[in-house]
Amino acid sequence: MISPIYTYLQNLHATYADLHDGQVASYIPELSHANPNWFGICVATTDGHVYEVGDARQRFTIQSISKPFVYGLALEDHGKDAVFSKIGVEPSGDAFNSISLYPDSGRPFNPMINAGAIATTGMINGEHPAEKLQRLLGMIGVYCGHPVEVDQRVYESERSTGHRNRAISHMLRNFEILTDDPEPALDLYFQQCSILVTCRDLAIMAVTLANGGLNPITGQRAVHQPYVEPILSIMSTCGMYNSAGEWIYDVGMPAKSGVSGGVLAVLPGQLGIAVFSPPLDTRSNSVRGIRVCEDMSQDFNLHLFHAPVVAKSVIRTSYSASQVMSQRSRRDHEEEILQEHGHRIRVYDLQGDLLFSTVEVVLRDIMERHETLDFIVLDLKHVTSIDTTANDLLCDLLHTLESQQRMLLFSNIERSSPFAMSILGREDSDGSL
Numbered sequence: 001m002i003s004p005i006y007t008y009l010q011n012l013h014a015t016y017a018d019l020h021d022g023q024v025a026s027y028i029p030e031l032s033h034a035n036p037n038w039f040g041i042c043v044a045t046t047d048g049h050v051y052e053v054g055d056a057r058q059r060f061t062i063q064s065i066s067k068p069f070v071y072g073l074a075l076e077d078h079g080k081d082a083v084f085s086k087i088g089v090e091p092s093g094d095a096f097n098s099i100s101l102y103p104d105s106g107r108p109f110n111p112m113i114n115a116g117a118i119a120t121t122g123m124i125n126g127e128h129p130a131e132k133l134q135r136l137l138g139m140i141g142v143y144c145g146h147p148v149e150v151d152q153r154v155y156e157s158e159r160s161t162g163h164r165n166r167a168i169s170h171m172l173r174n175f176e177i178l179t180d181d182p183e184p185a186l187d188l189y190f191q192q193c194s195i196l197v198t199c200r201d202l203a204i205m206a207v208t209l210a211n212g213g214l215n216p217i218t219g220q221r222a223v224h225q226p227y228v229e230p231i232l233s234i235m236s237t238c239g240m241y242n243s244a245g246e247w248i249y250d251v252g253m254p255a256k257s258g259v260s261g262g263v264l265a266v267l268p269g270q271l272g273i274a275v276f277s278p279p280l281d282t283r284s285n286s287v288r289g290i291r292v293c294e295d296m297s298q299d300f301n302l303h304l305f306h307a308p309v310v311a312k313s314v315i316r317t318s319y320s321a322s323q324v325m326s327q328r329s330r331r332d333h334e335e336e337i338l339q340e341h342g343h344r345i346r347v348y349d350l351q352g353d354l355l356f357s358t359v360e361v362v363l364r365d366i367m368e369r370h371e372t373l374d375f376i377v378l379d380l381k382h383v384t385s386i387d388t389t390a391n392d393l394l395c396d397l398l399h400t401l402e403s404q405q406r407m408l409l410f411s412n413i414e415r416s417s418p419f420a421m422s423i424l425g426r427e428d429s430d431g432s433l
């Protein structure tokens with residue numbers, strides 16, 4: 001039996017296989033050999049499933065899609081402030097190869113245009129060029145889940161013709177954004193753009209970002225979680241160059257395109273999408289890539305701002321202990337105690353992800369009732385995650401209730417979870433959950 005999702009993707013592929021608009025990039029001579037009919041669509045989920053349609057396993061060079069990932073590596077190497085001091089985060093509204101530098105400082109507007117990307121690559125740590133390249137290949141390899149390599153022909157082709165990028169790199173040197181000889185940074189940039197990937201790889205790279213930096217297939221961490229947000233933010237505002245505004249308006253997902261015809265899009269927490277089709281529009285984005293992403297976003301309601309309302313469903317049920325107890329046969333003395341005190345015990349059966357807006361609902365309900373209660377039990381059996389904000393708010397609640405001589409208890413908490421550790425780790429806790 002074929003999944004309706006797979007059938008949908010096959011139909012989408014068939015529809016746009018007939019669209020022959022656009023031109024294969026030729027300014028890097030080697031790219032002009034691409035077959036304009038190559039066309040793959042892949043969707044990867046955060047539990048590691050990949051739907052593949054068409055030329056999902058055709059290899060091609062990653063080109064500009066490498067930029068957000070290398071930006072992540074630069075953030076890991078130097079932190080946000082140091083990177084920000086050299087490369088801005090403002091959309092330029094200009095083409096990918098524009099020389100969009102702040103006039104006084106020479107700082108590139110953002111890391112997605114070539115100027116910003118070359119500056120970013122120039123920040124990658126390593127003793128010598130070979131080590132830097134190995135680090136870069138290693139990082140992309142973790143995202144893809146297998147070792148990757150440089151296509152030497154494409155690399156040589158760009159290196160010998162990339163005069164504009166060479167000019168940009170020397171401009172960056174002039175402004176001391178690059179502080180050494182610009183040639184090695186430029187060379188590494190050409191190599192990073194020539195890394196071979198497939199459409200399937202791109203979908204897995206995208207879903208790794210959707211999954212907080214953890215490759216859901218291998219379980220390996222590709223980037224530290226705190227840097228996923230800046231990477232996705234930059235992709236949202238600058239990933240599609242001079243069509244970034246239209247893209248976020250219509251498609252509504254952080255994305256990145258490259259001149260070899262790849263496009264990837266990330267729906268945080270949910271999906272990674274990739275399309276490969278070499279013919280490009282006038283803004284150097286894959287024609288079919290854009291159409292496929294637009295359709296998928298509309299048909300599946302994937303626009304980021306079409307957000308599910310999470311807060312309504314956090315409390316599965318809440319009940320007073322007297323209600324439960326009377327339903328079960330108890331020994332007489334238990335029954336007595338519960339009849340007397342049960343109404344002062346309230347159990348909250350919670351579900352889903354605990355984050356600010358879901359914990360807020362729980363806190364408010366408890367605050368409204370706390371005067372009538374002695375014990376509040378939060379049953380976490382159906383809770384799937386607790387973020388740090390929810391964790392802190394629950395710890396604060398524990399303190400507040402304690403100061404009012406009321407007790408907050410947790411049931412079905414995993415003792416090894418970070419939440420349990422932070423509760424157990426409290427200095428004044430007796431450790432009894």
Ligand SMILES: NC(=O)CC[C@H](N)C(=O)O
Nearest residue numbers: 063064096114193258259
């Ligand atoms: N948009 C792109 O994919 C451009 C990457 C290409 N290597 C360049 O620098 O021109």
